Amino acid sequence: AQKVTQAQTEISVVEKEDVTLDCVYETRDTTYYLFWYKQPPSGELVFLIRRNSFDEQNEISGRYSWNFQKSTSSFNFTITASQVVDSAVYFCALPTAFSSNTGKLIFGQGTTLQVKP
Amino acid sequence: DTAVSQTPKYLVTQMGNDKSIKCEQNLGHDTMYWYKQDSKKFLKIMFSYNNKELIINETVPNRFSPKSPDKAHLNLHINSLELGDSAVYFCASSPGTSLRGETQYFGPGTRLLVL
Numbered sequence: 001a002q003k004v005t006q007a008q009t010e011i012s013v014v015e016k017e018d019v020t021l022d023c024v025y026e027t028r029d030t031t032y033y034l035f036w037y038k039q040p041p042s043g044e045l046v047f048l049i050r051r052n053s054f055d056e057q058n059e060i061s062g063r064y065s066w067n068f069q070k071s072t073s074s075f076n077f078t079i080t081a082s083q084v085v086d087s088a089v090y091f092c093a094l095p096t097a098f099s100s101n102t103g104k105l106i107f108g109q110g111t112t113l114q115v116k117p
Numbered sequence: 118d119t120a121v122s123q124t125p126k127y128l129v130t131q132m133g134n135d136k137s138i139k140c141e142q143n144l145g146h147d148t149m150y151w152y153k154q155d156s157k158k159f160l161k162i163m164f165s166y167n168n169k170e171l172i173i174n175e176t177v178p179n180r181f182s183p184k185s186p187d188k189a190h191l192n193l194h195i196n197s198l199e200l201g202d203s204a205v206y207f208c209a210s211s212p213g214t215s216l217r218g219e220t221q222y223f224g225p226g227t228r229l230l231v232l
Contacts, residue, residue, distance in 0.1 A: 033218035043205065043225065043226050043228075044224075044226060045226075046223075047221070047222060091160065103167070103172075103213070104165065105221060107161075109159060110158045110159075
């Protein structure tokens, strides 16, 4: 069955520290996308990235980077030089099985990141 | 311009009441979703419509009834509200459905509190 595990429930860092949020998934699909979303204290869900399982190159966007490793079924998210505005809950997500063409996403439990000044 | 909008943003009501939440997207997407986020932040899909056709109907009490008058709108009606219905309800949309996963764009959420 499809599953997403974010084992880190809460992380607290001091501003300017680097922080990595872990995401481990289980899927029986051979091709799929993985997603990260951010939920700041204001409550909305903000799309961050969609990554194709064919492409294992690291993705970098400003201070954000993503490391996708198919061999370990992980899709980790690193924030470099964290800032207070990065404080949020971060979700990793995976579509349901290949045979289920419904667009359904399975979300991890979320990791709450607190960045202290 | 708001891509996915929901109304109301906050909803406080008494147990037993009936309430509706409205969702509209102006992205031209074919697929819309309702999610429920509980107090522990766990996000779970409830329903999905693709071109006004129901394609996902998770194990949700039949007090919850979605309605899609057109592909830009997906409303959620809840009958006989219970305390356990208190949560944040998110609407989302995606260009369509694909086997590998389409990006879903979320509305701001509706915070429902049942007293």
